[in-house]
Amino acid sequence: SSSPESGRMRPRQPFALHKKQPFKNMKLLTRLAAPLLLTTASISFRPAAGFVRGSVPRPTTFLRMSSTDVIPGRPTWQQTMLRIKDPAKTLPFYTDLLGFTLIDKFDFPQWKFSLYFLTTLPEGETYDLTPGTKEAHDYLWNMDGVALELTHNHGTESDPDFTGYHPGNKEKDGFGHIAVNVDDVYAVTDKLEKAGCDFQKKPDEGRMKGLAFVKDPDGYWVELVARGTPGKISNECNFSQTMLRIKDPKKSLEFYQKMGMKLLVERHFDDFSLYFLGSSVVSDDANPKEMFQPCLELTHNHGTENDADFQHFTGNEEGRNGFGHVGFLVDDVYKACDEIAKMGYGFKKEPDGGTMKGLAFAYDPDGYWVEIIRRGGLEFGDVKTDS
Numbered sequence: 001s002s003s004p005e006s007g008r009m010r011p012r013q014p015f016a017l018h019k020k021q022p023f024k025n026m027k028l029l030t031r032l033a034a035p036l037l038l039t040t041a042s043i044s045f046r047p048a049a050g051f052v053r054g055s056v057p058r059p060t061t062f063l064r065m066s067s068t069d070v071i072p073g074r075p076t077w078q079q080t081m082l083r084i085k086d087p088a089k090t091l092p093f094y095t096d097l098l099g100f101t102l103i104d105k106f107d108f109p110q111w112k113f114s115l116y117f118l119t120t121l122p123e124g125e126t127y128d129l130t131p132g133t134k135e136a137h138d139y140l141w142n143m144d145g146v147a148l149e150l151t152h153n154h155g156t157e158s159d160p161d162f163t164g165y166h167p168g169n170k171e172k173d174g175f176g177h178i179a180v181n182v183d184d185v186y187a188v189t190d191k192l193e194k195a196g197c198d199f200q201k202k203p204d205e206g207r208m209k210g211l212a213f214v215k216d217p218d219g220y221w222v223e224l225v226a227r228g229t230p231g232k233i234s235n236e237c238n239f240s241q242t243m244l245r246i247k248d249p250k251k252s253l254e255f256y257q258k259m260g261m262k263l264l265v266e267r268h269f270d271d272f273s274l275y276f277l278g279s280s281v282v283s284d285d286a287n288p289k290e291m292f293q294p295c296l297e298l299t300h301n302h303g304t305e306n307d308a309d310f311q312h313f314t315g316n317e318e319g320r321n322g323f324g325h326v327g328f329l330v331d332d333v334y335k336a337c338d339e340i341a342k343m344g345y346g347f348k349k350e351p352d353g354g355t356m357k358g359l360a361f362a363y364d365p366d367g368y369w370v371e372i373i374r375r376g377g378l379e380f381g382d383v384k385t386d387s
Contacts, residue, residue: 080323085164102131197214226289333358347362358378
């Protein structure tokens, strides 16, 4: 397995600003991070559930990211994390119905949770690594794409008192949804309906025709988005969005652009705006409806930035655990966190906090957790699978 921080340990950095005290106990962090990993947000949804009515779109503006002081270490968006109740139900939903590939897994019997990492690979690409092996770990922690991380706390699947995780889309929830792009929303809807899936919205329901929201086994919304050019991507589905609601776009855009993300498209309506950001590896003029990589969709309901008391739930609050975090790979966690600290939003866990050195959780301007992971990975203490 990869050695922590290229085999060297730096002195603890003097991070000055903190919202909360950092975790001292890595076991506690991993147990908390497990149930808190999934959240969803959507293009046209208010903080409370429900479609926005009567919003007139203003012209879409395609923007190229201006040169900005990106944090060091070539940051790349690498994961979105959701907590799940039963992997025996959730994994087949994503792999069998939506075309995801299980590329890796981590089992922690000592802490009673497991992590599953899935992504969509280009049609025809062969993935012959065995999840849970060192080889699969090396692939995961060096990939340029984005994985969906599903966190399972052992026993939830058989606990009669466990009512499930919070899928978002209630009053002041921040997470909205994830999404897949497809050529034909109606055909994929028919397929999922025949497979027994539940829907939040079918393509011809409501005023917004031609898009759908299917619910995964945990109730998270998965948007089905029509591609801009049918036939350009041969996959039936490709992982295309993670949607989060934000309070102040000026602050959030600055944060994520410093994380290397590129503002690809912004759309402004009467009472809300949408911002679509791509990872640092996508081209500056990429179109979210045609690219294979996912985008981070940030939804701003106008006026929240002027309300000092307004704050979204992040998915990591007691009773609202579901969405957990987004995560970025960097070459050097310590150098990256030195620069992230200057933004002033603080850390849930600093790189030298707890027993797991060289791994950090920063806060973004809305308090969402942002995991900072060394490219190449660490020795996490999981029980490996034989190659």
